[in-house]
Amino acid sequence: MTYEIKNFKDGQVTAKIIESGDLHIKIRGNSYEDLFRIASIKEAWDNENTTNKKLTTTLTIYCLIGQRSDRRFNDLESFDLKIITSFINTMNFDRVEILHPHSSITLALINNSKELKNYEYVKKAYSDIGYPVLVSPDAGAYKTTHEIAEKLHADLVPSNKVRINGVPVISIQGDVKDKKCLIVDDLADGGRTFKFLAEELKKQGAESVFLYVTHAQFNYGFAELKESIDHVYCTNSYKNIDDDYVTQYKVIDA
Numbered sequence: 001m002t003y004e005i006k007n008f009k010d011g012q013v014t015a016k017i018i019e020s021g022d023l024h025i026k027i028r029g030n031s032y033e034d035l036f037r038i039a040s041i042k043e044a045w046d047n048e049n050t051t052n053k054k055l056t057t058t059l060t061i062y063c064l065i066g067q068r069s070d071r072r073f074n075d076l077e078s079f080d081l082k083i084i085t086s087f088i089n090t091m092n093f094d095r096v097e098i099l100h101p102h103s104s105i106t107l108a109l110i111n112n113s114k115e116l117k118n119y120e121y122v123k124k125a126y127s128d129i130g131y132p133v134l135v136s137p138d139a140g141a142y143k144t145t146h147e148i149a150e151k152l153h154a155d156l157v158p159s160n161k162v163r164i165n166g167v168p169v170i171s172i173q174g175d176v177k178d179k180k181c182l183i184v185d186d187l188a189d190g191g192r193t194f195k196f197l198a199e200e201l202k203k204q205g206a207e208s209v210f211l212y213v214t215h216a217q218f219n220y221g222f223a224e225l226k227e228s229i230d231h232v233y234c235t236n237s238y239k240n241i242d243d244d245y246v247t248q249y250k251v252i253d254a
């Protein structure tokens, strides 16, 4: 099944089904415009296929917008992931695949959802570096990084970040002296969490520090990170990056 998307000059999005069949939309999903693209395609497809119950509809989202906003942060503020997932649910897909969501709340809020794991990308980085120790940067990342470490038979050093009087304090729970370390997490916004952690790992004698994140925003570039992180591994779920400092695994043609 194929479709095309057009944008009107005022920003309106419209979809046209070119060829019918099972529907499988593969999209970053990292903008509100992408969500409306999905809705337009699905609406056009539904209109063509109201009577054909044998066809299936699948949505694959590589970097869901709002996945970090998995709770109402403050009174009087909107719960954005709830709004986004409610909108996706109105489209009634048979299956919705989400690549490495920030937390399980995303999967709980989306009907018929399934996680696409980050394992194969971490494995590639792990082999490329030469079997480093995995480092989970916070409590949120511990569970998924622990699962990966078990599968790879890799050592895992958990670390934790707490704020004392607003200042981040990092505690590393293991020995990293003379070791190669690979920090594994879901996303980098600015990347400062990892810069501080890498500095601490190097203070404790780490030979080198690498970073893997599935969703690579890096909104402030790489200059600061280069001071303490040797190389970055990520997917292109959020955007394409053209920089020798970054190895990007392609999940979407874009």
Ligand SMILES: O=P(O)(O)OC[C@H]1O[C@H](OP(=O)(O)OP(=O)(O)O)[C@H](O)[C@@H]1O
Pocket: 068, 102, 137, 138, 140, 185, 186, 187, 188, 189, 190, 191, 192, 193, 194
């Ligand atoms: O690039 P940075 O700006 O340093 O941010 C990256 C961190 O932010 C995200 O966690 P977040 O703080 O949103 O997790 P939470 O659910 O614990 O609030 C993400 O999982 C990273 O750990």
